[in-house]
Amino acid sequence: ENHDRVIVIEDDNVVASDFLDYMNRGLKYYQNNQDVWAINAFSRDMSFPLDYTYDIYAVQRISSYSWGTWADRWRKTEWRIEKYYPSFFWKREQRRLFDMYGEDRSLMLDAQICGKVNSWAIRFDFSMLKNNMYCIAPCISRTYCTGNDGSGTHSRKIVKGFEANLSDGSRKAIFKDVELREDIRREFCKPYRNSWKRRIIRNLDFIICYFSQYRLRGE
Numbered sequence: 001e002n003h004d005r006v007i008v009i010e011d012d013n014v015v016a017s018d019f020l021d022y023m024n025r026g027l028k029y030y031q032n033n034q035d036v037w038a039i040n041a042f043s044r045d046m047s048f049p050l051d052y053t054y055d056i057y058a059v060q061r062i063s064s065y066s067w068g069t070w071a072d073r074w075r076k077t078e079w080r081i082e083k084y085y086p087s088f089f090w091k092r093e094q095r096r097l098f099d100m101y102g103e104d105r106s107l108m109l110d111a112q113i114c115g116k117v118n119s120w121a122i123r124f125d126f127s128m129l130k131n132n133m134y135c136i137a138p139c140i141s142r143t144y145c146t147g148n149d150g151s152g153t154h155s156r157k158i159v160k161g162f163e164a165n166l167s168d169g170s171r172k173a174i175f176k177d178v179e180l181r182e183d184i185r186r187e188f189c190k191p192y193r194n195s196w197k198r199r200i201i202r203n204l205d206f207i208i209c210y211f212s213q214y215r216l217r218g219e
Contacts, residue, residue, distance in 0.1 A: 009066040016142045017169035023068050029175040037073055037133035041066035041142040044164050046187050055173040058180045059136045059188055061101040064121040066143040077127040085113050097131055102192030134180055140167045
């Protein structure tokens with residue numbers, strides 16, 4: 001309510017020496033770019049195409065570990081997504097688009113509606129897709145989450161696949177206007193794959209939950 005931008009970091013993150021420099025310059029550079037929804041500070045170690053020479057890349061998923069955004073984007077977020085959910089639940093194309101940046105996302109939105117999780121991030125992501133925008137992320141991470149060792153609030157088990165080397169601060173990220181790339185999307189999504197058995201089991205679970213919470217109430 002009092003500021004035009006915010007930088008958020010979870011308490012189990014280690015930050016690079018140039019974390020604030022990266023975030024503040026990124027928020028300033030993309031402030032008026034209405035394609036950019038937020039700035040991510042975290043990025044796992046990824047293999048980038050040989051022809052990719054930028055310090056940042058575009059991705060349609062927030063990193064809840066550490067991020068920043070602007071007040072006008074925050075106000076666009078649909079926190080009460082129930083009115084959109086019934087049509088989303090049954091439309092495979094919408095679910096496919098949402099899962100382009102992680103096969104877990106539609107299932108997480110189902111869980112949010114059914115009251116099995118309470119995630120601001122999945123609603124923030126849903127609104128980003130709805131507004132056809134994306135995040136900017138660093139090729140070399142500016143944060144590292146220590147909670148993936150099982151000590152984190154939402155990571156009671158050891159979580160692998162999100163290892164990252166922190167920037168040593170010797171090179172400032174150069175911000176450019178970049179676009180979504182399919183080859184980077186495929187690399188980014190590797191840790192977010194679900195087996196077909198898991199998807200079927202989870203979908204059956206949420207279908208039952210959906211009918212019990214909505215259909216039986218006549219909604």
